[in-house]
Amino acid sequence: MTKRKKQGLILLTISVPMLWFGFTNFMSDTTSSNALGMMIAISITFGGLFAISGLIMLATKNSLGIWDIDDKGRGESLLASQTKVEDPPIQKEIINQPTKKVNEMAETTNTSVEMMKREKELEARRKELEGLLEEVRQEETELEQNLQAKGWVKKDGEWGIE
Numbered sequence: 001m002t003k004r005k006k007q008g009l010i011l012l013t014i015s016v017p018m019l020w021f022g023f024t025n026f027m028s029d030t031t032s033s034n035a036l037g038m039m040i041a042i043s044i045t046f047g048g049l050f051a052i053s054g055l056i057m058l059a060t061k062n063s064l065g066i067w068d069i070d071d072k073g074r075g076e077s078l079l080a081s082q083t084k085v086e087d088p089p090i091q092k093e094i095i096n097q098p099t100k101k102v103n104e105m106a107e108t109t110n111t112s113v114e115m116m117k118r119e120k121e122l123e124a125r126r127k128e129l130e131g132l133l134e135e136v137r138q139e140e141t142e143l144e145q146n147l148q149a150k151g152w153v154k155k156d157g158e159w160g161i162e
Contacts, residue, residue, distance in 0.1 A: 008057030011050045018047030 022044030
């Protein structure tokens, strides 16, 4: 038995008690609390999911769901004329040398990425400073109101008593 079929059987085995618990409690209308109602709903949902997954795993041979694919024996039906390659092999020096465009793109990308990171840092600092400025404005407003309540008056940017 394959590993996939064993996993399918395990899922089916787990789904049976979950579905039994969920459906028997659901049909008996004995949900006395919200927690029990949630457990019943979760039990039915996951039990159904496990049952469907287990059946699919038992019915198919691989994760793609394709039935008769066998990794053994691939390429045996090819003709000898189909396997010959007439092109010369690629030289290692050509493969190991990156092109100018690749290098330029890498430099541009690094620079762009660094610039984007810096922009995000500056944005965060700006937001922090705006927050601090707003706090200072609020505190100044409260202080001015307290001073005015005590009889102080602001004339030409200077505080004085009336």
